[in-house]
Amino acid sequence: xxxxxxxxxxxxxxxxxxxxxxxxxxxxxxxxxxxxxxxxxxxxxxxxxxxxxxxxxxxxxxxxxxxxxxxxxxxxxxxxxxxxxxxxxxxxxxxxxxxxxxxxxxxxxxxxxxxxxxxxxxxxxxxxxxxxxxxxxxxxxxxxxxxxxxxxxxxxxxxxxxxxxxxxxxxxxxxxxxxxxxxxxxxxxxxxxxxxxxxxxxxxxxxxxxxxxxxxxxxxxxxxxxxxxxxxxxxxxxxxxxxxxxxxxxxxxxxxxxxxxxxxxxxxxxxxxxxxxxxxxxxxxxxxxxxxxxxxxxxxxxxxxx
Numbered sequence: 001x002x003x004x005x006x007x008x009x010x011x012x013x014x015x016x017x018x019x020x021x022x023x024x025x026x027x028x029x030x031x032x033x034x035x036x037x038x039x040x041x042x043x044x045x046x047x048x049x050x051x052x053x054x055x056x057x058x059x060x061x062x063x064x065x066x067x068x069x070x071x072x073x074x075x076x077x078x079x080x081x082x083x084x085x086x087x088x089x090x091x092x093x094x095x096x097x098x099x100x101x102x103x104x105x106x107x108x109x110x111x112x113x114x115x116x117x118x119x120x121x122x123x124x125x126x127x128x129x130x131x132x133x134x135x136x137x138x139x140x141x142x143x144x145x146x147x148x149x150x151x152x153x154x155x156x157x158x159x160x161x162x163x164x165x166x167x168x169x170x171x172x173x174x175x176x177x178x179x180x181x182x183x184x185x186x187x188x189x190x191x192x193x194x195x196x197x198x199x200x201x202x203x204x205x206x207x208x209x210x211x212x213x214x215x216x217x218x219x220x221x222x223x224x225x226x227x228x229x230x231x232x233x234x235x236x237x238x239x240x241x242x243x244x245x246x247x248x249x250x251x252x253x254x255x256x257x258x259x260x261x262x263x264x265x266x267x268x269x270x271x272x273x274x275x276x277x278x279x280x281x282x283x284x285x286x287x288x289x290x291x292x293x294x295x296x297x298x299x300x301x302x303x304x305x306x
Contacts, residue, residue: 001013001016001019001117001120004016004019005019005020005024005028005115005117006021006025006027007021007024013120016117016120017036018037018116018117019116019117020116022034029075029078033076035075035076037073037074037075037082038073038074038075039074040072040073040082041071041072041073042070042071043070043071043072044070068083068085068089068092068093069083069084069086070082070083071084072129077132078132079128079129079131080127080128080129081126081127081128081129082124082125083096083125083126083127084118084123084124085122085123085124089218089219091286092125092214092218093123093124094115094123094218094280094281094282094286095214095215095217095218095282095286095290096125096213096214097114097125097280098276098280098282098290099188099218100113100127101280102182102185102186102273102276102277102294103182103186103210105272105273105276106178106182106185106264106267106268107178107264107267108175108179108210109175109209109210110210110211110213111127111128111129111130111209111210111211112127112128112130113125113126113127113128114126115281127211130208131199134199134201136201136202137199137200137201138199139197139198139200139208140197140198140199140200141195141196142159142196142197142198143192143194145162145166146158146162146193152236154193154234154235154236155236155237155238156180156238156248156251157238157251157255159176159196159235160173160177160257163176166198166205167205167206167207168205169206169207172207173257174257174260175207175210177252177257177261178260179191179196179210180233180252181245181248181261181264182210182213183233184243184244184248184297185245185268185294185297185298185301186213186215186290186293186294187215187216187217187290187297188213188214188215189231189232189233189234190212190214190216191233191235192234195211195212196208215290216231217229217289220289222285222286225285225286225288225289226289228296229289229292230296231293232244233247237250237251238254244297245300246304249261249301249304250304262305265298265301265305268298270294270295270298273291273294277290277291278291
């Protein structure tokens with residue numbers, strides 16, 4: 001490490017703070033003083049959560065359990081989650097950072113995120129706990145709103161109805177659609193019942209920012225990165241339990257949300273996406289793989305609009 005992660009200028013390792021000049025670290029995290037991460041608490045991520053039924057297990061378990069060492073922490077008045085590099089998936093923090101950059105570029109609302117070299121050594125993806133912005137809010141995972149009678153409940157139409165019934169906000173329906181489309185573009189095949197949620201407050205409910213967004217490319221073995229990879233969505237459509245981007249476009253259009261779909265794709269510029277990918281800190285092979293996947297999905301989307 002010889003360059004600051006923010007300003008890209010030379011940095012002395014002994015003077016660096018998690019990969020930044022001290023001033024740059026303060027700017028990155030909007031700090032007024034020389035704060036640092038404190039009260040680190042390890043969070044279990046090496047096994048699926050204890051769930052009461054097979055239905056809950058299938059809806060709420062994550063493909064990425066065990067891919068990160070995860071810690072909760074505090075810096076100043078804000079709370080953070082730190083996802084630290086694991087030996088088995090060394091590029092996953094880089095990939096999740098890029099995935100969030102791409103989400104932000106596509107207009108998808110995400111939790112504040114950062115990439116650091118923890119203690120100037122370990123690649124780490126950092127996300128701020130967005131509930132800090134809603135001090136009286138309670139995060140309720142989407143699977144709690146399901147009747148828990150059938151795995152088929154975890155489908156686009158049902159989730160759209162649940163979101164509107166709970167929040168009474170068409171904007172939140174729109175955001176859900178955009179999350180599904182973003183997931184398919186970058187290859188996030190793990191939008192399960194615990195990383196889609198509603199924030200409940202007194203007299204108000206809103207869809208939570210998009211979180212846990214890494215592309216599947218982050219955990220794929222090097223030897224297969226050049227293959228024709230096609231991760232499928234986890235949220236069902238009426239015609240498929242393994243939907244691709246074409247299935248989602250058709251589904252949301254048939255449900256009366258065609259304008260949301262077209263406006264989402266209208267604002268995506270593949271050339272700018274390519275620049276974001278190529279400027280990332282991943283290896284060239286993984287850059288090529290995620291870029292190939294994105295371009296293939298954008299081409300499929302283009303064909304749907306012909």
